[in-house]
Amino acid sequence: MIVLENVTEVSLDNVREEVAAAIEQGWRFVTITAVDLNENEFEFIYHFHNPEFEIKNLRLTFPKGTVVPSVSGVLFCALLVENEIKDLFHIDFEGLALDYNGTFYTNVDELEEGERMIAPFATFTTVQKNKD
Amino acid sequence: MYMTKNVLRNLFKKSATRLYPLEKREIFENVRGALDIEIDKCIFCRACQLRCPSQCITVDNKAGTWTLDPMACVVCGVCVAVCPKKCLHIGKQYRAPLLERGLITHQGTPRVPKPKAAATAPVVPAEQNAEAEVQKAAVATPAPVNTEAATPEISETVAEKPVEADISQAAAAAPEAVEKPEATGTEIETNAEQILETPQAESEKTEVKPDDAEQKKEDLSA
Amino acid sequence: MSRTIIPFGPQHPVLPEPLHLKLVVEDEIVSEVIPNLGYVHRGLEMLSRVRDMHQMIYVVERVCGICSCLHALAYCHALEKLYGLEAPPRARYLRIIWGELHRMHSHLLWLGLYAESFGFESLFLAFWKVRERIMDIMEATAGNRVVISTNIIGGVRRDISPENLRWIMNEMDLVEKEFRQLMSTMLKDYTVESRTRGKGYLSKEDAYALGACGPTLRGSGWAIDSRMLEYDALKDFSFEPVVEHDGDSYARGVVRFKEVLQSIGIVRECISKIPDSELSVPVKGNPPAGEAWSNVEQPRGELLYYVKSDGTKNLPRVRIRTPTFANIPPLLVMLKGCELADVPVITLSIDPCISCTER
Structure with a gap:
């Protein structure tokens, strides 16, 4: 099975320190990929490049419904990606530098009580009723 | 007064642009214009329906019809490549503008069961x-x-x-x-x-x- | 000091695609910028759940309307890594020829819009007249003007005949001749220089730390270009990226101008060295489970694809990281402190392709 090269596993506690350490070492931030693994878990992969085109990846797996610490304090450019993930996967971040509150791509101002959660790219089977 | 020379020169010179629609530009050979089918050769195997990326072809093999949605077709050419009887082809002329949305249906002869x-x-x-x-x-x-x-x-x-x-x-x-x-x-x-x-x-x-x-x-x- | 919020709206003559910026302006100097995207979001990454991996090529091509063949190329690279295939030699050369033609047409489009952004409309149409020759080449060899649909997993679908290759060589000579006539106007004219020099400065450290890519990064002094990875036929040529050190809009314009000349040279070399072989290798069955990653240089920067497969014919995750998405944070930093009339010029200097950004 082919997997990505140079993957380091991180956990929710040390994700900010790992990202800050990668930037200190001279890696350039590329993007964050969010994957809907199965019914209970999401996965984030943080990708970094350096001028010689080597790749470094940090993989973070967490159960659905947890609040993930945001790295936009360390990396200003991560805030666009995190807002997009928040809109499409409905994952909450803590500490976002500029928070669009769900209006980045979609047009919902605030979800009221009992409204359907809008998460076009992920499936939530246990959190609320009548969700795809 | 001063313009007479210019006016006369422009009257008798050849125009710099093509005089469309009297003279139209020739279309290149490989241009993908619109999709067409020769329904007599079709055997209704539905390979084109399965491979179409925009799902614009519908084949009914019991009734023997081949239906195309001309506005959904992106003229990519995948159906032409997979057709086993080579009855689909893409012509050079672009599809004419339509006044309303509709489907194009071709009726062919389906396979009829022979008597016992x-x-x-x-x-x-x-x-x-x-x-x-x-x-x-x-x-x-x-x-x-x-x-x-x-x-x-x-x-x-x-x-x-x-x-x-x-x-x-x-x-x-x-x-x-x-x-x-x-x-x-x-x-x-x-x-x-x-x-x-x-x-x-x-x-x-x-x-x-x-x-x-x-x-x-x-x-x-x- | 009165503060006003001026919308640099979704519709603007300068922008090829809709982008909304809220400019907080104090007496004509911009102090803050808040971007708003989402006007062309189509959710194309999710279509991989319903379309199988061969049909996804045609979906992925339509993410961008200017650089479409390179999206398909990156997707095919990622899937070929999963399958463990390699495209045959002639297909690799044909992919580079079409890719570099796409780069030339995109840069010529940008140069035209750039000239129009400071009102120089005759230069705008002069660049687009040169671009029409390249559109003719695409139409004659591949069938369509922009979305050419020639890349498939394992190779290419169409071939270019020898007389077409000779015709392309002739057209490259004509394109170069007409393009060089516009060089002195683009690079040395007084109006152009006074509207672009010193505007939108991005320092070298900022460009790296904010994650910029493409000519935005190369205009600030970094020699980073994904074509140095030497994918496809580029391993037979020596490739050096074009670098400028000033970091302002003028430098980014010069980088793109010189890249057009560089691409003409690459196309000529490819045509003279193209080998004979079959056009594609057959692909059987579903891809094996795993993940793959591919990196291709688009006209706007580096394009990255992450593809995850679980063994069925639908890929559960296709992630596209487009270069304009990475270039928007540097734009927010560049616009601070500039004057209101410079905003269109600076926004255009990163080459925004918003339909790529929002997929």
């Missing part, structure tokens, strides 16, 4: 009769692939496939069908009830007529 072969079969002993039925089933060509009901049953009545194994549409059924008869070739000849006699069917090929495999099932299982 038992009425016309010669009176022969049971074994030879079974072989004759098997041969007639053997010549069932693309027809089995169209009707979905036929496909699972064909894998049981394995006899037909080796004769038409070279036809590409008999996709899944064919490979399985080919192996079985070879394994049980010799013993079957003696047994009249067993239908799996391909070696005999192969050697005595009758003319290839589109025949209904469902019809055969009824005959063979009876």
Whole structure:
């Protein structure tokens, strides 16, 4: 099975320190990929490049419904990606530098009580009723 | 006053641009304009429907219709490449503007089941009769692939496939069908009830007529 | 000091695609910028759940309307890594020829819009007249002007005949001749220089730390270009990226201008060295489970694809990281402190392709 090269596993506690350490070492931030693994878990992969085109990846797996610490304090450019993930996967971040509150791509101002959660790219089977 | 020279010169000089619509530019050879079909060659195998990226083709093989949504088609050319009979082609002229949205339907002749072969079969002993039925089933060509009901049953009545194994549409059924008869070739000849006699069917090929495999099932299982 | 919020709206003559920026302005100097995207979001990454991996090529091509063939190329690279295939030699050269033609047409489009952003409309149409020759080449060899649909997993679908290759060589000479006539206007004219020099400055450290890519990064002094990875036929040529050190809009314009000339050279080399072989290798069955990653240089920067497969014919995750998405944070930093009339010029200097950004 082919997997990505140079993957380091991180956990929710040390994700900010790992990202800050990668930037200190001279890696350039590329993007964050969010994957809907199965019914209970999401996965984030943080990708970094350096001028010689080597790749470094940090993989973070967490159960659905947890609040993930945001790295936009360390990396200003991560805030666009995190807002997009928040809109499409409905994952909450803590500490976002500029928070669009769900209006980045979609047009919902605030979800009221009992409204359907809008998460076009992920499936939530246990959190609320009548969700795809 | 000062412009007279310019005016006169411009009147008699050739224009710098093409005088459209009197003179139109020639279209290049490979241009992908619009999709078209020759419905008489179509065998309704639905390969174009399965491979279309924008899902704009609908094929009904019972009724024999091929339907295209011209506004959804992106003229990519995948259906042209996979069609086994090469009846689809893309022309150079772009589709004319339409006033309303609609579908284009072409009506062709679907595969019609032939009347029962038992009425016309010669009176022969049971074994030879079974072989004759098997041969007639053997010549069932693309027809089995169209009707979905036929496909699972064909894998049981394995006899037909080796004769038409070279036809590409008999996709899944064919490979399985080919192996079985070879394994049980010799013993079957003696047994009249067993239908799996391909070696005999192969050697005595009758003319290839589109025949209904469902019809055969009824005959063979009876 | 009065503060006003001026919308640099979704519709603007300068922008090829809709982008909304809220400019907080104090007496004509911009102090803050808040971007708003989402006007062309189509959710194309999710279509991989319903379309199988061969049909996804045609979906992925339509993410961008200017650089479409390179999206398909990156997707095919990622899937070829999963399958463990390699495209045959002639297909690799044809992919580079079409890719570099796409780069030229995109840069010529940008140069035209750039000239229009400071009102120089005759230069705008002069660049687009040169671009029409390249559109003719695409139409004659591949069938369409922009979305050419020639890349498939394992190779290419169409071939270019020898007389077409000779015709392309002739057209490259004509394109170069007409393009060089516009060089002195683009690079040395007084109006152009006074509207672009010193505007939108991005320092070298900022460009790296904010994740910029493409000519935005190369205009600030970094020699980073994904073509140095030497994918496809580029391993037979020596490739050096074009770098400028000033970091302002003028430098980014010069980088793109010189890249057009560089691409003409690459196309000529490819045509003279193209080998003979078959066009594609057959692909059987579903891809094996795993993940793959591919990196291709688009006209706007580096394009990255992450593809995850679980063994069925639908890929559960296709992630596209487009270069304009990475270039928007540097734009927010560049716009601070500039004057209101410079906003269109600076926004255009990163080459925004918003339909790529929002997929």
